[in-house]
Amino acid sequence: MGSLVRPKLVVSSCLTGEKVRYDGRSAEDPVVSKIIPYCDVIKVCPEVSLGLGVPRPKIYLYKVGGRWGVYQPESGRDITKSMVAFARRFIKEIKEVDGFLLKSKSPSCGVSLTKFYSDREGKNLVGISRGIFAREVIKAFPEVPVEDEMRLKDVSRLRKFLFLLFGHAYLKTGKVKSPERLKKILRRVAKRGISFEEFVEEGPSFIPEELILLGMGYGKVHQAT
Numbered sequence: 073m074g075s076l077v078r079p080k081l082v083v084s085s086c087l088t089g090e091k092v093r094y095d096g097r098s099a100e101d102p103v104v105s106k107i108i109p110y111c112d113v114i115k116v117c118p119e120v121s122l123g124l125g126v127p128r129p130k131i132y133l134y135k136v137g138g139r140w141g142v143y144q145p146e147s148g149r150d151i152t153k154s155m156v157a158f159a160r161r162f163i164k165e166i167k168e169v170d171g172f173l174l175k176s177k178s179p180s181c182g183v184s185l186t187k188f189y190s191d192r193e194g195k196n197l198v199g200i201s202r203g204i205f206a207r208e209v210i211k212a213f214p215e216v217p218v219e220d221e222m223r224l225k226d227v228s229r230l231r232k233f234l235f236l237l238f239g240h241a242y243l244k245t246g247k248v249k250s251p252e253r254l255k256k257i258l259r260r261v262a263k264r265g266i267s268f269e270e271f272v273e274e275g276p277s278f279i280p281e282e283l284i285l286l287g288m289g290y291g292k293v294h295q296a297t
């Protein structure tokens with residue numbers, strides 16, 4: 073699939089169709105499926121990488137005594153330390169990356185909507201937050217867009233994600249006529265988002281046409297005949 077730039081994108085393995093979830097299923101998403109063919113994808117499943125297996129007993133995100141962690145009640149294993157260590161190793165290995173697309177609601181990957189509990193066994197639900205792996209990623213890459221598939225259902229957030237993902241990759245090509253101008257735009261978009269008009273005006277210089285249409289709100293994109 074031809075495109076001007078190919079961002080380096082880290083994706084939760086289950087979102088790419090791999091059957092690695094705790095219940096042995098995948099979590100393919102129509103928007104993620106449209107984005108990944110245009111990127112150089114690095115897949116990651118922190119729970120499988122930690123040797124938890126597929127299928128596996130559920131783990132729960134907790135906050136106890138002000139500390140965040142993950143616990144697997146069935147095995148009695150607290151896997152917080154190994155999860156953090158894995159995340160840091162992974163981050164060190166990938167070095168440069170243009171964005172992350174992680175799975176929502178997960179105690180490991182969730183950027184949003186992950187349930188957390190005031191006890192390690194997952195009995196007393198307190199609210200929603202983000203998973204342990206996602207926390208380390210967001211800390212390590214403040215400049216890079218980190219999203220999950222649920223948040224991208226909001227089309228204005230999707231536009232911002234696409235613009236930052238492809239914009240960062242485009243800057244690295246050395247082919248940008250005014251890199252300082254683009255850097256300035258990217259900083260502003262990261263802070264405040266991007267309007268429909270600006271997305272449509274600036275985006276086509278570096279975002280593939282199918283994804284421009286997706287960002288314009290055309291969920292179903294048909295091939296021209």
Ligand code: SF4
Pocket residue numbers: 084085086087092093094116117118119120175178180181182
């Ligand atoms: S959400 Fe993350 S840890 Fe869970 S199955 Fe998907 S990739 Fe693996």
